[in-house]
Amino acid sequence: MTADLExxxxxxxxxxxxxxxxxxxxxxxxxxxADVAYAPVDSPVGELMAAVTRRGLVRLAxxxxxxxxxxxxxxxxxxxxxxxxxARLDDVRRQLDEYFAGRRHAFDLAIDWELTHxxxxxxxxxxxxxxxxxxxxxxxxATRAGNAAAVRAAGNALGANPMPIxxxxxxxxxxxxxxxxxxxGVQRKEFLLTLEGTLPR
Amino acid sequence: MSLPPFQTVLEExxxxxxxFLTASIGRQEADDVFQETFLAALRAYPRLKRADNLRxxxxxxxSRKAIDAHRARKRAPVPAEHVDPGAAPxxxxxxxxxxxxxxxxxxxxxxxxxxxxxxTFDLAYRELGDVMDSSEEAARRNVFEGLKKLREEYR
Numbered sequence: 001m002t003a004d005l006e007x008x009x010x011x012x013x014x015x016x017x018x019x020x021x022x023x024x025x026x027x028x029x030x031x032x033x034a035d036v037a038y039a040p041v042d043s044p045v046g047e048l049m050a051a052v053t054r055r056g057l058v059r060l061a062x063x064x065x066x067x068x069x070x071x072x073x074x075x076x077x078x079x080x081x082x083x084x085x086x087a088r089l090d091d092v093r094r095q096l097d098e099y100f101a102g103r104r105h106a107f108d109l110a111i112d113w114e115l116t117h118x119x120x121x122x123x124x125x126x127x128x129x130x131x132x133x134x135x136x137x138x139x140x141x142a143t144r145a146g147n148a149a150a151v152r153a154a155g156n157a158l159g160a161n162p163m164p165i166x167x168x169x170x171x172x173x174x175x176x177x178x179x180x181x182x183x184x185g186v187q188r189k190e191f192l193l194t195l196e197g198t199l200p201r
Numbered sequence: 202m203s204l205p206p207f208q209t210v211l212e213e214x215x216x217x218x219x220x221f222l223t224a225s226i227g228r229q230e231a232d233d234v235f236q237e238t239f240l241a242a243l244r245a246y247p248r249l250k251r252a253d254n255l256r257x258x259x260x261x262x263x264s265r266k267a268i269d270a271h272r273a274r275k276r277a278p279v280p281a282e283h284v285d286p287g288a289a290p291x292x293x294x295x296x297x298x299x300x301x302x303x304x305x306x307x308x309x310x311x312x313x314x315x316x317x318x319x320x321t322f323d324l325a326y327r328e329l330g331d332v333m334d335s336s337e338e339a340a341r342r343n344v345f346e347g348l349k350k351l352r353e354e355y356r
Contacts, residue, residue, distance in 0.1 A: 005301075005348065005351060005352060005355065006320050006348075008298050008301055009224075009301070009305070009316065009317075009320035009321060010320055010321060011298075012220045012223050012224045012321055013223070015216065015219040015220055015223055015228075015231070016219075017215045017216045017219050019232070020215065020219055020231075020232050020235045020236070021211060021212075021215050023232065023236055024211070024235065024236050024239045024240070027236055027240060028239075028240065028243055031240065033240065033243045033244060036206075038208075071206040071208065071209070072203070072205065072206060074206065075203065075204060075205060075206040075207075076203040079247060080203075080204035080205070080206060080207055080246055080247055081207050081243055081246060081247060082206035082207055082208055083207060083208055083211075083243075084208050
């Protein structure tokens with residue numbers, strides 16, 4: 001009898017954890033507990049991982065198999081309350097879709113600059129002001145960030161851009177027109193500049 | 202020390218927490234208490250000092266929430282006019298052996314918690330003591346007493 005009882009106690013039957021999780025995520029977002037809300041976003045340049053805080057877009061990453069690392073980094077540097085909540089990313093997703101469809105030239109998104117500091121932040125904020133259809137140079141963003149000699153540091157700052165595409169580091173090329181590097185690989189830089197009609201030849 | 206993203210914790214342990222709650226308070230209420238458990242966990246998460254036994258931490262929160270739910274139910278019984286004595290419980294809410302689980306849920310709080318953790322989860326007595334904030338010995342005794350009652354009532 002005891003063995004039988006113990007066996008019976010092991011079987012709770014099936015549970016619907018998906019439904020429970022879905023309700024929990026909605027409650028967590030409504031209660032303002034999802035400090036970092038993220039979701040995958042499809043794009044012609046591969047899957048992206050987008051994350052927002054209450055202040056705005058904090059991260060847009062080329063997934064490239066490093067989604068887990070991106071989330072761990074957000075947990076360590078922003079808040080461990082990282083929740084997958086696609087509804088919070090609807091606006092980001094819609095604007096990216098419009099951009100890739102050629103129907104949007106400027107993003108209208110609040111930005112949370114928390115992951116950037118000092119010179120890097122100034123370089124990226126200056127880059128964010130370069131409009132669709134124009135290009136800048138490493139030297140010009142270094143100058144506008146307050147240090148004309150720091151061309152290489154400006155390149156590093158752009159390589160550490162936590163929000164490529166939305167902060168358009170792809171619009172920065174070398175003086176003389178060579179493409180230079182890109183955080184997601186040069187092929188993606190070519191794709192984006194072709195989309196914008198500014199690929200140097 | 203850095204904590205993993207909460208989403209990882211949720212996905213890794215949601216099934217265990219829901220199974221524990223289903224066993225402790227029944228399928229009907231398990232979903233509500235699941236919400237309360239994970240909301241409380243998410244609130245406290247950034248202040249957590251160690252991440253080496255997240256399952257134990259979640260089961261501890263879940264067991265407290267389950268006890269709260271039991272007490273709330275005793276304070277607020279279902280109004281008589283809503284009870285249809287002839288009605289069988291709805292099929293979707295039935296655990297595999299409903300009579301047994303009714304008996305489990307009728308156990309005193311600590312015995313119920315101990316029995317579910319021990320048998321539904323195969324928790325060792327030491328781990329069980331950690332989750333229940335008691336000694337290994339007390340955990341063993343609660344399991345023993347609980348099983349004894351179940352054997353008397355469930356034949």
